Amino acid sequence: MGNEAVARGLYEAGVAVVSSYPGTPSTEITEYSAEYDAMYTEWAPNEKVALEVAIGSAIAGKRAFSGMKHVGLNVAADPLYTVSYIGVNAGLVIGVADDPGMHSSQNEQDSRNHAKAAKIPMLEPASSEECLAYTKLAYDLSEQFDTPVLLRLTTRISHARSLAEVGERVEREAVPYQKDAMKYVMMPAMARPRHIAVEKRTEALVQWAETAPVNTVEWNSTDVGIITSGIAYQYAKEAMGDKASYLKLGMVYPLPEQLIREFAAKVKTLYVIEELDDFIETHCKKMGIAVHGKDTFPLCGEYSQSLIREKLLGVTPAPMKLEETLPVRPPVMCAGCPHRGVFYALNRLKTYVSGDIGCYTLGSSAPLSAIDACVCMGASVSGAHGVSKAVGTMNNKLPVAIIGDSTFIHSGVTGLINVAYNQAASVTLILDNSITGMTGHQQNPTTGLTIKGDPTTAVDLEALCKAVGIQDVTVVDPYDLPATYAAIKKAVEGTTASVIISRRPCALLKTVKHSAPLAVAADKCTGCKACLRIGCPATSMKDGKMVIDRNQCVGCGQCVSLCKFGAIGGMEA
Amino acid sequence: MSDNTVKNIMIVGVGGQGTLLASKLLGQVLVANGFDVKVSEVHGMSQRGGSVCTYVRYGKEVASPLIDLGEADIIVAFEALEAARYLPYLKKGGVLVTADQQIDPMPVITGVTTYPENLLEKLAACDIKLVSCDALALAEQAGSSKAVNIVLMGLLARHMDFPRQDWLDAIEAVVPARFLDMNRKAFDLAG
Numbered sequence: 001m002g003n004e005a006v007a008r009g010l011y012e013a014g015v016a017v018v019s020s021y022p023g024t025p026s027t028e029i030t031e032y033s034a035e036y037d038a039m040y041t042e043w044a045p046n047e048k049v050a051l052e053v054a055i056g057s058a059i060a061g062k063r064a065f066s067g068m069k070h071v072g073l074n075v076a077a078d079p080l081y082t083v084s085y086i087g088v089n090a091g092l093v094i095g096v097a098d099d100p101g102m103h104s105s106q107n108e109q110d111s112r113n114h115a116k117a118a119k120i121p122m123l124e125p126a127s128s129e130e131c132l133a134y135t136k137l138a139y140d141l142s143e144q145f146d147t148p149v150l151l152r153l154t155t156r157i158s159h160a161r162s163l164a165e166v167g168e169r170v171e172r173e174a175v176p177y178q179k180d181a182m183k184y185v186m187m188p189a190m191a192r193p194r195h196i197a198v199e200k201r202t203e204a205l206v207q208w209a210e211t212a213p214v215n216t217v218e219w220n221s222t223d224v225g226i227i228t229s230g231i232a233y234q235y236a237k238e239a240m241g242d243k244a245s246y247l248k249l250g251m252v253y254p255l256p257e258q259l260i261r262e263f264a265a266k267v268k269t270l271y272v273i274e275e276l277d278d279f280i281e282t283h284c285k286k287m288g289i290a291v292h293g294k295d296t297f298p299l300c301g302e303y304s305q306s307l308i309r310e311k312l313l314g315v316t317p318a319p320m321k322l323e324e325t326l327p328v329r330p331p332v333m334c335a336g337c338p339h340r341g342v343f344y345a346l347n348r349l350k351t352y353v354s355g356d357i358g359c360y361t362l363g364s365s366a367p368l369s370a371i372d373a374c375v376c377m378g379a380s381v382s383g384a385h386g387v388s389k390a391v392g393t394m395n396n397k398l399p400v401a402i403i404g405d406s407t408f409i410h411s412g413v414t415g416l417i418n419v420a421y422n423q424a425a426s427v428t429l430i431l432d433n434s435i436t437g438m439t440g441h442q443q444n445p446t447t448g449l450t451i452k453g454d455p456t457t458a459v460d461l462e463a464l465c466k467a468v469g470i471q472d473v474t475v476v477d478p479y480d481l482p483a484t485y486a487a488i489k490k491a492v493e494g495t496t497a498s499v500i501i502s503r504r505p506c507a508l509l510k511t512v513k514h515s516a517p518l519a520v521a522a523d524k525c526t527g528c529k530a531c532l533r534i535g536c537p538a539t540s541m542k543d544g545k546m547v548i549d550r551n552q553c554v555g556c557g558q559c560v561s562l563c564k565f566g567a568i569g570g571m572e573a
Numbered sequence: 574m575s576d577n578t579v580k581n582i583m584i585v586g587v588g589g590q591g592t593l594l595a596s597k598l599l600g601q602v603l604v605a606n607g608f609d610v611k612v613s614e615v616h617g618m619s620q621r622g623g624s625v626c627t628y629v630r631y632g633k634e635v636a637s638p639l640i641d642l643g644e645a646d647i648i649v650a651f652e653a654l655e656a657a658r659y660l661p662y663l664k665k666g667g668v669l670v671t672a673d674q675q676i677d678p679m680p681v682i683t684g685v686t687t688y689p690e691n692l693l694e695k696l697a698a699c700d701i702k703l704v705s706c707d708a709l710a711l712a713e714q715a716g717s718s719k720a721v722n723i724v725l726m727g728l729l730a731r732h733m734d735f736p737r738q739d740w741l742d743a744i745e746a747v748v749p750a751r752f753l754d755m756n757r758k759a760f761d762l763a764g
Contacts, residue, residue: 027616160611160613234637235636238637304641317643319642320700322660326657327686330679331623362618365679367679438618439616532683535683537622537676
């Protein structure tokens with residue numbers, strides 16, 4: 001897997017410290033890193049903390065890495081833009097994974113814009129093999145040019161498996177640290193000369209890019225020339241083969257000038273094929289080069305070989321298809337998910353629900369349909385605060401923020417401090433499932449375990465909420481749906497800020513023991529469908545009666561109390 | 574296969590059914606047979622009960638990790654509706670290996686729409702070779718409903734030209750030791 005190859009590259013490059021926050025499609029870089037005992041690897045509470053940890057290591061003289069998804073880089077943007085000025089002592093690389101097509105993301109931003117804005121060089125590999133090689137190259141560049149280096153991945157690079165040749169780890173002595181306030185302390189007097197150094201560094205990097213081994217030209221037919229990078233190169237190559245010549249840019253910032261001019265001069269028609277923004281295209285146009293880019297290819301979504309065939313060769317596939325319309329299959333909360341009942345309760349209570357990033361975003365889908373807004377990690381708590389300050393209540397009920405345990409630590413707690421400090425009347429519902437769920441079960445500061453599974457201090461959520469000034473903190477078991485409903489109802493009908501912690505481990509955790517599947521007594525079931533409103537994938541209607549799929553049902557019992565006729569029970573029912 | 578031919582296999586199903594392990598297994602078999610292989614997976618939100626697909630491409634040299642409309646030589650489907658959904662990706666005359674299992678998607682559960690009837694019959698009428706089995710029953714017979722993925726890989730193996738031992742070695746490489754016997758049994762039951 002591309003992410004696995006990046007981890008291998010870190011290991012071989014002699015990296016000492018890896019600090020990251022999970023986010024699809026970047027997560028496995030850090031999970032695989034943790035398998036190498038030679039590197040200290042950790043999950044940090046958020047991306048800003050993670051990058052700052054890596055910066056500390058790089059200043060102290062040991063190679064360091066921080067990995068995150070594209071939106072995570074926004075969280076880490078503050079240290080990112082200034083460490084660009086500081087540079088490094090030992091190498092510093094930041095891995096950022098974009099998600100074209102938004103397989104598991106809330107936006108489709110192009111991280112290359114961060115590289116340009118922060119003036120940090122960015123490499124973009126096009127295969128697992130290049131993931132490994134570019135990761136190692138990134139450290140050499142970092143130390144040669146005294147700069148952090150960004151490594152841009154995309155979903156189809158991160159999550160594609162292909163062969164890569166592994167090498168040996170090169171252990172590295174710590175680069176001696178020398179106190180140097182002019183380099184490491186960014187106050188105006190020091191930052192001004194550092195900014196000049198950054199501009200000079202970029203000029204030097206442009207020179208490097210002109211002949212860089214990662215910027216390669218493949219000459220075939222010169223009727224069509226394609227400038228491309230990363231996964232888009234593979235799509236172009238697949239679609240056009242030797243019907244086009246390629247300039248493949250392994251470094252996407254800063255971009256070479258002479259190399260592009262020379263390539264452009266030798267081809268009849270020039271295209272830039274890049275996912276997502278018109279980044280390389282804009283660079284070419286600024287140099288006055290006539291080029292086709294987003295006039296031909298879309299700004300949105302993932303590319304593919306057939307898209308390129310269609311646009312450049314006019315070939316469109318004529319696929320087989322069944323006549324009928326097939327029902328869509330959107331993602332849903334798993335059977336036994338402890339979040340389900342909470343959303344059922346919120347749906348019934350009809351107040352404003354400020355959502356957040358995690359599995360519980362799925363509470364927005366029918367039939368639960370219980371989320372009003374979802375912006376970014378942590379935004380639920382502060383968003384509900386804003387609703388509270390603007391209109392007080394909706395339907396005479398306090399606004400609710402809904403957030404997971406890991407996300408609360410990531411950036412929800414600052415919002416809760418604001419709720420307490422500025423006296424908002426909102427309800428914060430922390431869905432504590434004892435793990436970071438959506439990204440595939442990563443430990444976090446509330447779980448009491450490190451990335452390696454070793455025991456450690458766990459954040460006491462109740463004590464934390466009380467410590468920031470929320471007096472009313474209650475804990476509920478979401479499998480007890482009537483009690484959960486009652487607690488949320490009481491809170492939203494109140495007048496002061498409160499926290500409800502809904503505590504029950506993720507149903508997919510291997511440590512969770514499940515009960516026997518439930519069954520429906522057909523003679524008692526009236527087919528009223530009240531139970532289906534909880535949106536469990538293990539339930540469905542067959543011949544007018546509710547049935548439970550025993551292969552999916554984990555016996556959580558959240559549906560039981562919804563049946564007024566007592567039709568749902570154990571297998572003997 | 575001629576030198577530059579790239580073969581395309583898609584594995585499709587419902588998130589959580591074990592498609593990722595199946596693609597890993599297939600990848601192992603192909604690497605063991607000396608091919609350049611690219612496997613593209615989807616993680617994160619789609620894995621939560623949504624429609625999922627994994628692409629496996631192999632040949633002398635593979636560029637793109639994606640398989641596009643009309644490009645798949647074989648599709649392995651873990652569920653009937655998903656088999657129908659990904660039919661447009663199959664080449665004319667291609668092989669569709671599918672479990673006959675039906676899992677209702679949420680819009681069917683909530684009654685917004687209905688599960689299409691007689692999907693396998695309709696698929697059989699297309700210009701494809703359809704191979705189906707009750708993978709769930711066979712997996713349960715082997716010892717666990719979770720072994721559906723290995724049953725289907727067993728069925729796929731019968732439509733590919735790799736030695737049985739390569740598949741068994743690959744199973745050993747990707748499955749935890751304590752489930753090995755059960756999975757070996759599941760692999761063989763597909764025949």
